Amino acid sequence: MPLERYQYLSNVWRDGLFANKVIFCTGGAGSICSAQVRAMVHLGANACIVGRNVEKTENMAKDIATARKGAKVIGIGAVDVRKPELLQAAADRCAKELGSIDFVIAGAAGNFLAPMDQISPNAMKSVIDIDVLGSYNTVKATLPYLVESAAKHRTDGHTPPPNGTGGRIIFVSATLHYSGTPLQSHVSVAKAGVDAMAMSVAIEQGPKGITSNIIAPGPIADTEGVARLSKQDHREKSSKGIPSGRYGTVKEIADATVYLFSDAGNYVNGETLVVDGGQWHTAGFANGFAYPDFLISGDVVTGVAGGKKSKL
Ligand code: COA
Numbered sequence: 001m002p003l004e005r006y007q008y009l010s011n012v013w014r015d016g017l018f019a020n021k022v023i024f025c026t027g028g029a030g031s032i033c034s035a036q037v038r039a040m041v042h043l044g045a046n047a048c049i050v051g052r053n054v055e056k057t058e059n060m061a062k063d064i065a066t067a068r069k070g071a072k073v074i075g076i077g078a079v080d081v082r083k084p085e086l087l088q089a090a091a092d093r094c095a096k097e098l099g100s101i102d103f104v105i106a107g108a109a110g111n112f113l114a115p116m117d118q119i120s121p122n123a124m125k126s127v128i129d130i131d132v133l134g135s136y137n138t139v140k141a142t143l144p145y146l147v148e149s150a151a152k153h154r155t156d157g158h159t160p161p162p163n164g165t166g167g168r169i170i171f172v173s174a175t176l177h178y179s180g181t182p183l184q185s186h187v188s189v190a191k192a193g194v195d196a197m198a199m200s201v202a203i204e205q206g207p208k209g210i211t212s213n214i215i216a217p218g219p220i221a222d223t224e225g226v227a228r229l230s231k232q233d234h235r236e237k238s239s240k241g242i243p244s245g246r247y248g249t250v251k252e253i254a255d256a257t258v259y260l261f262s263d264a265g266n267y268v269n270g271e272t273l274v275v276d277g278g279q280w281h282t283a284g285f286a287n288g289f290a291y292p293d294f295l296i297s298g299d300v301v302t303g304v305a306g307g308k309k310s311k312l
Pocket of ligand 1 (some may be wrong): 110120124127130228306
């Protein structure tokens with residue numbers, strides 16, 4: 001569904017900011033990542049989004065393309081970030097068809113609510129594989145293109161880059177592991193790994209002109225993440241406990257993305273930009289499962305999206 005600009009991008013950014021640039025995004029059909037890509041496309045970039053679901057990914061690519069007349073957005077489905085060869089093929093196709101990869105968002109993630117004693121080894125592995133190895137596979141597949149773009153678009157902080165910026169990656173992480181979050185051990189462990197990877201990329205690839213940063217969203221309204229991680233009837237109540245008094249919007253994550261990828265974010269490298277209205281400082285996302293009573297009860301999580309399916 002075509003969206004009004006203000007639904008995914010504030011009015012402070014200049015049209016054409018990312019003209020002749022290409023963004024590659026995993027998990028690009030999701031609510032947060034699609035807004036990030038839509039914002040970049042609105043500001044001039046062409047894009048390639050990859051995801052597991054073919055129809056969802058292809059439809060989202062068409063939808064994102066409505067953000068700017070003449071925009072090219074490729075949607076490549078059936079790409080599981082756990083399969084390095086599929087990601088490599090997608091990155092190569094993106095660069096071949098669109099001409100380069102200047103920006104990358106490693107956004108694909110796996111998530112559900114469950115205490116550690118109810119998670120199977122395969123469940124733990126699935127989330128770590130998607131988040132940590134998926135992010136690694138994304139870096140590996142796109143790095144040569146990012147290095148090429150970084151070399152062309154080096155910034156010195158004194159003169160405006162004549163053809164804009166390039167060679168930048170953002171990892172979409174979370175704040176769960178800062179203070180510890182019950183029912184989220186698997187994701188906390190995985191996102192801590194993603195954060196460490198983002199910093200390693202900054203340290204190792206920074207000298208080649210790459211910037212590598214993390215965006216850690218808090219609870220963002222109307223997203224799959226919030227549907228998976230909290231009970232509907234608890235959301236209004238919990239939003240009052242956020243210092244900013246409400247859930248965030250996908251636009252607010254997209255704006256952070258544009259900042260880090262633009263000439264405004266040149267000297268930010270290896271950093272985490274938390275966009276959560278101050279929520280994590282209040283120690284944990286209140287998701288409607290009383291601590292520690294729920295854990296002691298041994299009950300299974302119900303009433304959220306992504307619940308475990310019965311094998312019977
Ligand atoms: N509670 C406990 N275990 C769960 C679970 C839940 N809610 N959902 C899945 N699992 C377990 C499965 O039972 C399986 O373990 P098993 O083989 O020991 O039974 C394991 O996780 C893998 O699940 P499966 O559905 O086979 O794998 P998948 O790779 O297709 O799915 C997940 C990966 C589990 C992360 C799934 O939640 C997913 O596809 N997420 C993608 C979307 C998403 O989470 N987006 C994040 C938005 S914030």
